[in-house]
Amino acid sequence: MRILHQYLSEFGQAFLLLVRSLRHLPSLPRQMGRVIEQCYLIGYTTFPIVAILSFFIGSVLALQTGYSLQTFGAVDFIGTIVGLSMARELGPVMAAILLAGRVGSAISAELASMKVYQEVDALITMNIPPERMLVLPRLIAVLLMMPVLAIVAIIIGWLGGAVVASQVSFIGLDPRIYFDGITNFVAFKDVLDGLIKAQIFGFSVILISCHVGLQTRGGPREIGNSVTRAVVLSLIAILFLDYFITQALL
Amino acid sequence: MPETDTSPAPRRALGISVENLRKSFGSTEVLKGISLEVKPGEIFVMMGPSGSGKSVFLKHLAGLEIPTEGKVRIDDINVADDRERPKVRLALVFQAGALFNSLSVFDNLALYPREHRLYDRKTIKEKVEKALAMLSLSDAAEKIPAELSGGMKKRVAIARALVMEPDLLLYDEPTSELDPIMAATISEIIADLREEFGVTSLVVSHDRDLAMTIGDRVGIMQEGELLAIDTPAGIRQMDDPRIKEFLNPAIDLKNPRFKRSA
Numbered sequence: 001m002r003i004l005h006q007y008l009s010e011f012g013q014a015f016l017l018l019v020r021s022l023r024h025l026p027s028l029p030r031q032m033g034r035v036i037e038q039c040y041l042i043g044y045t046t047f048p049i050v051a052i053l054s055f056f057i058g059s060v061l062a063l064q065t066g067y068s069l070q071t072f073g074a075v076d077f078i079g080t081i082v083g084l085s086m087a088r089e090l091g092p093v094m095a096a097i098l099l100a101g102r103v104g105s106a107i108s109a110e111l112a113s114m115k116v117y118q119e120v121d122a123l124i125t126m127n128i129p130p131e132r133m134l135v136l137p138r139l140i141a142v143l144l145m146m147p148v149l150a151i152v153a154i155i156i157g158w159l160g161g162a163v164v165a166s167q168v169s170f171i172g173l174d175p176r177i178y179f180d181g182i183t184n185f186v187a188f189k190d191v192l193d194g195l196i197k198a199q200i201f202g203f204s205v206i207l208i209s210c211h212v213g214l215q216t217r218g219g220p221r222e223i224g225n226s227v228t229r230a231v232v233l234s235l236i237a238i239l240f241l242d243y244f245i246t247q248a249l250l
Numbered sequence: 251m252p253e254t255d256t257s258p259a260p261r262r263a264l265g266i267s268v269e270n271l272r273k274s275f276g277s278t279e280v281l282k283g284i285s286l287e288v289k290p291g292e293i294f295v296m297m298g299p300s301g302s303g304k305s306v307f308l309k310h311l312a313g314l315e316i317p318t319e320g321k322v323r324i325d326d327i328n329v330a331d332d333r334e335r336p337k338v339r340l341a342l343v344f345q346a347g348a349l350f351n352s353l354s355v356f357d358n359l360a361l362y363p364r365e366h367r368l369y370d371r372k373t374i375k376e377k378v379e380k381a382l383a384m385l386s387l388s389d390a391a392e393k394i395p396a397e398l399s400g401g402m403k404k405r406v407a408i409a410r411a412l413v414m415e416p417d418l419l420l421y422d423e424p425t426s427e428l429d430p431i432m433a434a435t436i437s438e439i440i441a442d443l444r445e446e447f448g449v450t451s452l453v454v455s456h457d458r459d460l461a462m463t464i465g466d467r468v469g470i471m472q473e474g475e476l477l478a479i480d481t482p483a484g485i486r487q488m489d490d491p492r493i494k495e496f497l498n499p500a501i502d503l504k505n506p507r508f509k510r511s512a
């Protein structure tokens with residue numbers, strides 16, 4: 001119970017940080033440089049790993065469904081199943097988890113270090129709200145980058161599935177049939193739902209990471225603890241939100 | 251072209267009023283009822299052994315700590331209130347510098363005027379270069395803080411505070427890592443800022459020379475209490491053995507302090 005209460009209070013405080021950050025929205029046009037810098041960081045650190053891992057996720061998915069479906073002689077449906085799973089579920093979740101691991105951890109480490117070494121205090125005495133300079137640009141950047149990241153994850157996942165479905169001997173599915181399965185049964189709405197999910201996940205990850213980083217107190221050792229906490233809280237948020245968003249979008 | 255304003259920002263001297271300030275961290279009381287008035291344009295030096303609560307006291311003046319009890323006002327403004335604090339333009343030179351580690355020395359200095367859009371780009375560059383030159387840092391402009399020595403970081407922190415053109419300057423041990431010449435330069439800068447702009451300064455320092463030469467008044471702090479406040483001359487003549495010992499600790503090899511019973 002205590003741990004649940006603790007998590008809920010963290011999420012509540014993260015929400016308050018969001019409210020405080022949004023108050024600085026009018027400063028955004030002046031901060032485009034920082035937004036672009038953060039976009040670049042998110043893209044640079046996550047695209048390669050998202051690409052590689054979604055290829056494997058798509059492949060495994062095709063392998064598992066192929067193995068199950070061959071007994072019914074229904075391998076033609078692999079494309080549909082991989083297509084829908086990647087778009088509605090695995091693409092967004094994978095992208096968000098990797099975002100938490102690569103970007104969320106880096107953000108919490110950076111902000112925690114700024115807090116511990118009094119850089120945040122220095123900003124406050126300069127009347128530069130940390131929410132404006134440190135949080136807002138990151139939140140906007142993830143909103144811009146997350147759809148791209150999720151699209152990459154989905155499409156590469158589909159390709160990974162196609163490779164396995166056509167090359168593994170006991171499946172041996174013609175790639176044309178595989179992609180027909182995607183184009184005929186995966187609607188634009190399925191991809192859109194996936195992108196909405198990814199957007200909410202990614203935003204939550206960055207918000208939580210900023211919150212945890214700025215909450216850090218004490219010495220340098222706390223920086224490491226903050227990173228762990230940020231990643232754990234992000235993963236909890238992703239899986240928790242996933243259920244409810246899925247239900248709402250069905 | 252944006253409008254150019256090269257004249258120094260209009261400044262108003264700020265007074266400090268601290269009333270029965272108490273601060274506890276958990277169960278330990280670090281500040282035990284400090285009361286103090288600093289007049290606009292005054293240079294006040296706070297001395298005291300390390301661990302006596304000087305840095306915590308300064309953070310209260312900058313609004314970075316919330317008093318457990320008592321009041322801190324700068325020019326009648328409650329600096330502990332996030333909405334009121336922006337009304338005072340103060341700069342705090344942190345004990346450890348608190349430089350922005352991801353920014354170059356130049357960008358550390360330029361951040362404040364850029365964020366608040368005080369001047370155009372060229373004027374900001376001039377002001378930053380002038381501050382760097384005052385502290386013999388011109389060669390370090392493009393370095394990042396990790397490449398600097400402790401004393402250089404301190405000087406960058408002071409230069410950064412100067413570029414802010416504050417009405418109140420708070421220094422946490424500004425000369426502690428500096429050589430005697432640089433320490434003298436800092437004293438001259440503090441005095442000059444008052445001459446030229448009427449800037450109020452509160453300096454926390456162990457540096458007896460600094461305290462006695464530039465302090466209009468000196469306070470002695472010990473274990474969270476103010477033992478005395480007086481002019482440098484007055485402090486020198488005090489009979490309190492704790493103050494005498496602090497100002498002039500005789501080195502006694504026959505009966506060293508660490509072997510004396512408390």
Ligand SMILES: Nc1ncnc2c1ncn2[C@@H]1O[C@H](COP(=O)(O)OP(=O)(O)O)[C@@H](O)[C@H]1O
Pocket residue numbers: 275280298299300301302303304305306307
């Ligand atoms: N954030 C904090 N939490 C708990 N104790 C603190 C904190 N900051 C300072 N202290 C304690 O307050 C006392 C005074 O510290 P400080 O003001 O830094 O001394 P100094 O006079 O050397 O600047 C010390 O005993 C220190 O351990």
Ligand SMILES: [Mg+2]
Pocket residue numbers: 304305306345422
């Ligand atoms: Mg100190």
